[in-house]
Every structure is written in C-alpha cells, then in structure tokens.
Amino acid sequence: MLFKVEMTVNIPSSLPAAQVDEIKAKEKAYSQQLQREGKWPHIWRVVGQYANVSIFDVADNQELHDILTALPLYPWMEITVQPLCVHPSSIYVEQK
Incomplete structure (x- = not known):
C-alpha cells in the first residue's frame, strides 16, 4: 500500500543540542x-520548513503506524497520512 505522509518537526528549544544531534543521527540512520x-x-524536504513529504510503500496501515511511531523524532512531529492508489492515466505504474 502506498501512503503520502507529511511530517513537520517541532523540537523544543529547551532540548539540549547534544541530545538533538543524537536523535537526528538516529533518525537519519533509521530513515x-x-x-x-x-x-x-x-x-522531499519542504522548502523553508523543518518538514518533509514522503511516500511509503508498506503492507498495511499497521506497518505504517509502527514505522512512524518508531521514528526517533516522532514525539516532536505533526503527521498527516493519506492513502494513495494508482491513477488511471499513469504510464509509470502497472494497472491492476
């Protein structure tokens, strides 16, 4: 299943810089x-924001949920999810 996921990160300024750097390194490795x-x-990064737009290709809703909640930055994220399906005019995706 394909999902469009938009993530905006809001790390509190009170978090120590060293801790933020460690969390970001774990996030990068996991992603x-x-x-x-x-x-x-x-x-894709959203210009001018600490945010991204991503496409996930996973088995089901539960797998996506498990992946997102395991992100090290998850506690500081606002996330929106939209399920996707093949567009009938697409020449890039095999029609089923």
Whole structure:
C-alpha cells in the first residue's frame, strides 16, 4: 500500500543540542534503512520548513503506524497520512 505522509518537526528549544544531534543521527540512520528496504521510496524536504513529504510503500496501515511511531523524532512531529492508489492515466505504474 502506498501512503503520502507529511511530517513537520517541532523540537523544543529547551532540548539540549547534544541530545538533538543524537536523535537526528538516529533518525537519519533509521530513515535510510527504511529507504534501502524499499519501504520509504521517496522523501522531499519542504522548502523553508523543518518538514518533509514522503511516500511509503508498506503492507498495511499497521506497518505504517509502527514505522512512524518508531521514528526517533516522532514525539516532536505533526503527521498527516493519506492513502494513495494508482491513477488511471499513469504510464509509470502497472494497472491492476
């Protein structure tokens, strides 16, 4: 199943910089692992914001939920999720 996920990060300024750096390093490693596994095939930064728009390709809603809640930055994220399906005019995705 494909999902469009929009994530906005709001890290409190009271969090120590060293802790923020550690969390960001874990986030990067985890997201890159998911990208290599094909579960997170697209990620784009939103210009001027600490935010991204991503496409996830996972088995079901529960797998997506588990992935998102395991993100190290999850406690400081606002997340919106939209399920996607193939557009009938697409030449890039096999029609089923």
